[in-house]
Amino acid sequence: MIIFDLACEHEHRFEGWFHSSQDFEKQLESGMLSCPQCSSPSLRKVPSVVSIASSRTEQRTESSEEESPSRAITPPASATQMIGLYRQLTQAILAISEDVGTSFAEEARRIHYQESPERPIRGQATSKECEELGEEGIAVMQIPMIKEEDLN
Numbered sequence: 104m105i106i107f108d109l110a111c112e113h114e115h116r117f118e119g120w121f122h123s124s125q126d127f128e129k130q131l132e133s134g135m136l137s138c139p140q141c142s143s144p145s146l147r148k149v150p151s152v153v154s155i156a157s158s159r160t161e162q163r164t165e166s167s168e169e170e171s172p173s174r175a176i177t178p179p180a181s182a183t184q185m186i187g188l189y190r191q192l193t194q195a196i197l198a199i200s201e202d203v204g205t206s207f208a209e210e211a212r213r214i215h216y217q218e219s220p221e222r223p224i225r226g227q228a229t230s231k232e233c234e235e236l237g238e239e240g241i242a243v244m245q246i247p248m249i250k251e252e253d254l255n
């Protein structure tokens with residue numbers, strides 16, 4: 104499961120949850136995705152800073168046709184709520200993923216091509232590296248990281 108920050112042509116931001124980046128592309132092309140605020144189908148991914156990747160769901164999406172429809176969710180009501188949720192997400196990611204530092208792009212590729220054991224990883228990648236990973240069909244989620252001290 105990966106989460107993309109999406110924006111429509113009117114800059115309405117929301118999160119979309121997908122099985123993989125292919126799943127996202129597929130739903131976008133078939134017009135199943137639309138902005139929850141203005142129903143615009145013209146959406147794009149909004150990039151941010153740090154990335155987490157896993158190829159875990161890649162295989163399954165090829166063959167399955169009964170995938171559940173997209174679950175686009177609107178941002179929570181208040182900023183406080185938003186920050187709370189965001190901290191939970193960040194903590195969950197920190198808890199389950201292995202920090203591979205600056206070799207993120209390299210390691211994400213190894214996992215994708217099954218040269219490394221499958222697992223969630225996190226690390227730093229340039230936006231160019233993330234772009235290249237995306238072009239290779241590697242599911243990468245980009246998140247702005249909160250510093251450890253801000254989490255407590």
Ligand SMILES: [Zn+2]
Nearest residue numbers: 111115138141
């Ligand atoms: Zn919109």
